[in-house]
Amino acid sequence: MKLPPQQVAVLEAASADEPRRIADLAAEIERPPETVTGAAFELEDAGLVDVVEETEEEVELTEEGREYAEDGLPEVRLYEAALDAGADDEPVSMGEVIGTSGLEGPQVDIALSNYARKGYGSIDSGDLAADPDADPSEDAEAAALETLAAGGAVEADDALDQLARRDLVAVTERTVRSVLLTEAGVTELMAGVESAEEVGQLTPDMLASGEWRDAEFADYNVEADAGEHTPGKTHVLRQASERVKEVLVGMGFQEMEGPHVDADFYINDCLFMPQDHPARNHWDRFALEQPEKIDELPEDLVERVERAHREGVGPDGDGYHSPWDEDFARALALRGHTTSLTARYLSGVAGEDVEPPARYFSVEKAYRNDTLDATHLLEFFQIEGWVMAEDLSVRDLMGTFREFYSQFGITDIEFKPTYNPYTEPSFELFGRHPETGELIEIGNSGIFRPEMLEPLGVEADVMAWGLALERLLMLVTGFEDIRDVHGTLCDLEFLRDAEVVY
Missing domain, CATH: 3.30.930.10 (Bira Bifunctional Protein; Domain 2)
Incomplete structure (x- = not known):
């Protein structure tokens, strides 16, 4: 039996005892995986192999997950800070524990929302208590993060589901194809399979030399699925x-x-937003470090806006009676x-x-x-x-x-x-x-x-x-x-x- 070289290579490398993955076959016969896949499907059409498909899950740490794998989960860091503050003996001010934990921004909310859920302790009226019997080394989510960070595999379980819900891991599915010899394939191998040198494409040189007259062309499967094409497109x-x-x-x-990037003056002050408004603190805005402030503001406009903040507008206006500072208004930030x-x-x-x-x-x-x-x-x-x-x-x-x-x-x-x-x-x-x-x-x-x-x-x-x-x-x-x-x-x-x- 004569077959194209790539099909002969796949047939000889395949096993009748257990399926062999396309990736393993490609590495062994030193051909691209897509070439091996095509040859495998052609052999399957001829009844010489079976192509077995399986779905596998791939788990990968997100950027936030990698950060927590290195520094520790926020709730674990909060618990450790609580123990250092003596919260296992009597409740301690939550603010004090948060201050010593090193947690900042959204991490604080994350730690507080998971602290009691995992049994690390309780929070009541601004005080935080720590359970002395809690053991962070038994935290399944933390253990799964460490395993993934070290390149290990984690089986699907409740901990992995929780990490996925917290966007600490990304779980994707992929199709894995394997090749298994059929009885007909074994029979043909025992009878002897020869490599037929086939031409896959007609070239100008072959036409010019006349070589095409003696060439044996490979069959073209017009029913084969076309490769997936994902061209660029305008984002939705x-x-x-x-x-x-x-x-x-x-x-x-x-x-x-x-x-x-604009001055706080245009982002907030011109909108009659008081300078002591909570949304204007550093937690809610992205301030610039260089340059830090705008060079120029219209003096007459600044004067009118400041007067509106201090005194209000019209006979019934009252203003905010809160501090207003032009230097604060000149600060540059990404517009909110x-x-x-x-x-x-x-x-x-x-x-x-x-x-x-x-x-x-x-x-x-x-x-x-x-x-x-x-x-x-x-x-x-x-x-x-x-x-x-x-x-x-x-x-x-x-x-x-x-x-x-x-x-x-x-x-x-x-x-x-x-x-x-x-x-x-x-x-x-x-x-x-x-x-x-x-x-x-x-x-x-x-x-x-x-x-x-x-x-x-x-x-x-x-x-x-x-x-x-x-x-x-x-x-x-x-x-x-x-x-x-x-x-x-x-x-x-x-x-x-x-x-x-x-």
């Missing part, structure tokens, strides 16, 4: 962004642009919202002479030091928009939203009153997720307050909003986790296959 977020721009331009809006662009345009700093009626929008990134979860990332796209006109009302604002979202097939929208320092009245928007049926927040909006508009030199009404592009996409496509569309754990299969259809 970019598709959604472009569609949003088309809709808003069609509604008469002009696009804004401006810096991603794209409303900084709105402040620049309304004040004229952006170089636009805005007069009512006017409509502007942007679809740009904003940055916040949030805790990562299914609906929050450290950076996200915000659909910023505002309308300047006389005698605007909440009905105008709601009507704008209904018109905008209807362009995406979304009609089930709910509104909830809320508080913003820079708008009054204010309300949040909620849309119903098509898969889970849950209401998810999709934006925030309101009518800008006089305390914001008067210092900027605006005499008309301005209604404004900040909508989440990723959550709009959730309502359109049905995906449930924002990390599926961008970030280090994005779902490549979803990105390749998802269609943004309106």
Whole structure:
């Protein structure tokens, strides 16, 4: 029996006793795995081998998982700090223990949420107690992290499931193919198999020399599956962004642009956000180290904004009676919202002479030091928009939203009153997720307050909003986790296959 060389090599390397993996065969006969796979399927068509497919799980540590494998799980570090503070004898102030544990930011919440769950102790009224009988060396999650970090394998169990839920490991499935000789394959090997030199492709040289007349060409299997082709495509977020721009331009809006790094003055102070507001501390913002502050601010604008903060606006204005410091306002940071662009345009700093009626929008990134979860990332796209006109009302604002979202097939929208320092009245928007049926927040909006508009030199009404592009996409496509569309754990299969259809 004559077969192509690669098929002969695979047939001779295969076993009739136990399946041999494609990867092992490829290494042994020194041919690419894809060549061996093709030869194996051709031999299977001839009845000489069986191709066995199995699904295996691969477990890999995420960046956060690698960090905890090296430094220890937050709850374990909290327990060890609690023991050092004597919390196994009597409860100790939670703040004291956290301070000595070295935990920072989101790690504190993670440690507190898992501390009692794992039986390390209890937390009551700000005091923390440690169970002296708890043993971190028996922590199954910590042991699994150490094993994975050392290159070992961990079998599926409750600990692995918990690590996956905490996004400390990424579990993926892959198909493993193996080859097993059939009785017919053994018979042909015993009878003798010869290598037939076949030509797989007709070349110009063969035509010119006439060599093609004596060549034996390999059969071409027109029924064979084609290789998977994953060409580049426009990211689903970019598709959604472009569609949003088309809709808003069609509604008469002009696009804004401006810096991603800006002074706190434009990000917060111009929005009548008090300087002692909790959202303006270092936990919630990404401050710049170099350069640390903006060089110039318009003196007259700074004076008017400071006066609004200290004294308020109008005969009934009262201001905040809280500290206001220009040096603090000059600090540079990644913008926490794209409303900084709105402040620049309304004040004229952006170089636009805005007069009512006017409509502007942007679809740009904003940055916040949030805790990562299914609906929050450290950076996200915000659909910023505002309308300047006389005698605007909440009905105008709601009507704008209904018109905008209807362009995406979304009609089930709910509104909830809320508080913003820079708008009054204010309300949040909620849309119903098509898969889970849950209401998810999709934006925030309101009518800008006089305390914001008067210092900027605006005499008309301005209604404004900040909508989440990723959550709009959730309502359109049905995906449930924002990390599926961008970030280090994005779902490549979803990105390749998802269609943004309106």
